[in-house]
Amino acid sequence: MLAALIGYLGDFDLAEEAAQEAFAIAAERWPRDGAPVNPRAWLMTTARNRAVDRIRRDRTLAAKTELLEITEATEQAMDTLDAASFADERLELIFTCCHPALAVEAQVALTLRTLGGLSTREIARAFLVGESTMAQRLVRAKHKIKAAGIPFRVPPDHLLPDRLVAVLAVVYLIFNEGYAGRSELAAQAIRLGDALAELMPDEPEVHGLRAMMLLLHARRDARFRAGELVLLADQDSALWDEAEIARGRAVLDRAIALHGRGAYVVQAAIASLHAERPRPWAQIAALYEQLARLTGSPVVQLSRAVAIAEVEGPEAALAIVDRLPLEDYHYLHAARGELLRRAGRADEARAAYGRARELAHDEAERRLLERRLAELDRVELGADGATEGSA
Numbered sequence: 070m071l072a073a074l075i076g077y078l079g080d081f082d083l084a085e086e087a088a089q090e091a092f093a094i095a096a097e098r099w100p101r102d103g104a105p106v107n108p109r110a111w112l113m114t115t116a117r118n119r120a121v122d123r124i125r126r127d128r129t130l131a132a133k134t135e136l137l138e139i140t141e142a143t144e145q146a147m148d149t150l151d152a153a154s155f156a157d158e159r160l161e162l163i164f165t166c167c168h169p170a171l172a173v174e175a176q177v178a179l180t181l182r183t184l185g186g187l188s189t190r191e192i193a194r195a196f197l198v199g200e201s202t203m204a205q206r207l208v209r210a211k212h213k214i215k216a217a218g219i220p221f222r223v224p225p226d227h228l229l230p231d232r233l234v235a236v237l238a239v240v241y242l243i244f245n246e247g248y249a250g251r252s253e254l255a256a257q258a259i260r261l262g263d264a265l266a267e268l269m270p271d272e273p274e275v276h277g278l279r280a281m282m283l284l285l286h287a288r289r290d291a292r293f294r295a296g297e298l299v300l301l302a303d304q305d306s307a308l309w310d311e312a313e314i315a316r317g318r319a320v321l322d323r324a325i326a327l328h329g330r331g332a333y334v335v336q337a338a339i340a341s342l343h344a345e346r347p348r349p350w351a352q353i354a355a356l357y358e359q360l361a362r363l364t365g366s367p368v369v370q371l372s373r374a375v376a377i378a379e380v381e382g383p384e385a386a387l388a389i390v391d392r393l394p395l396e397d398y399h400y401l402h403a404a405r406g407e408l409l410r411r412a413g414r415a416d417e418a419r420a421a422y423g424r425a426r427e428l429a430h431d432e433a434e435r436r437l438l439e440r441r442l443a444e445l446d447r448v449e450l451g452a453d454g455a456t457e458g459s460a
Contacts, residue, residue: 072162074116076221081211083120089114160264168219169233175210176235183245193359195242237278244282255286273329276320280337283317298433314344335360350379367393383408399428419445
């Protein structure tokens with residue numbers, strides 16, 4: 070809906086305000102009067118009317134009239150809006166936000182805000198920056214789109230490759246946010262990936278991203294148990310969606326057939342290996358090493374260290390982890406706590422788990438870390454009891 074409003078109005082802030090007002094009115098009226106026959110069209114019409122009212126109050130109606138004129142055909146189309154039309158508008162919004170006139174980080178952040186519905190705080194967390202810094206980036210990006218008159222449309226074919234890096238990054242981050250527990254965002258990211266594949270059927274990285282998302286999404290039902298996060302090693306593989314895994318591997322095969330060797334193709338290959346029993350950890354570690362060369366990311370090196378722990382033991386992994394510049398990244402401390410626990414260094418593990426708990430934003434992750442701390446305490450108490458008994 071927001072994508073459609075931005076397309077009609079050509080103004081991000083006005084569209085966001087109008088959408089918020091429409092949903093607020095719906096929240097008040099629908100429980101009392103009942104939902105309309107076509108809720109989507111009702112919300113669009115209400116939001117459009119609110120935008121007109123706002124423009125009138127700002128006394129700029131004459132300058133905006135042309136943008137707000139809706140023909141009879143468009144009005145009729147609004148009565149029959151379906152998911153396909155909204156998918157097209159979401160795709161247009163992505164490419165608008167990912168215009169090369171904007172810095173890549175601003176492109177990704179703005180799309181996450183307007184399309185993914187993420188808060189400024191959530192986006193800042195994804196970028197590992199402060200909330201105020203991210204808020205400034207978003208304001209600057211919106212102003213630049215407006216001032217430069219950047220068009221709201223999917224670019225012609227010859228310009229698509231120039232936008233691809235940022236567009237794929239947007240879809241990936243939307244999926245990541247959904248994978249953390251917001252399933253509607255993960256499903257939206259997969260739909261956008263499918264739409265990109267229709268636009269660019271011979272681009273291997275598009276298929277690589279689609280494959281990775283499908284292979285990870287296939288484990289969604291096993292990742293949580295009674296509201297608690299379940300790590301991959303503890304998941305019930307019977308809950309995995311085998312049909313989705315098969316589809317993901319077929320898409321990965323397509324990416325490889327197109328000579329894909331990029332970061333998304335490598336990540337999809339890693340996700341495919343994680344779905345095997347037993348897991349081929351040496352291959353997984355080798356692919357993470359390849360991915361680290363492609364990205365230069367310390368987060369990838371952290372994942373590589375976890376795989377190396379399965380091959381060479383926790384001390385070899387700790388030698389990598391302790392050099393990574395990720396002091397405020399809670400996954401580093403969580404992984405370090407696990408490696409220290411396995412190495413028999415309980416006091417250091419407890420400190421690492423505690424630091425991870427301080428930095429974690431998600432309640433399910435906090436509860437997992439608290440369970441790990443409790444397990445350490447139980448093991449220590451059991452060891453003390455055994456010592457006293459033997460004495």
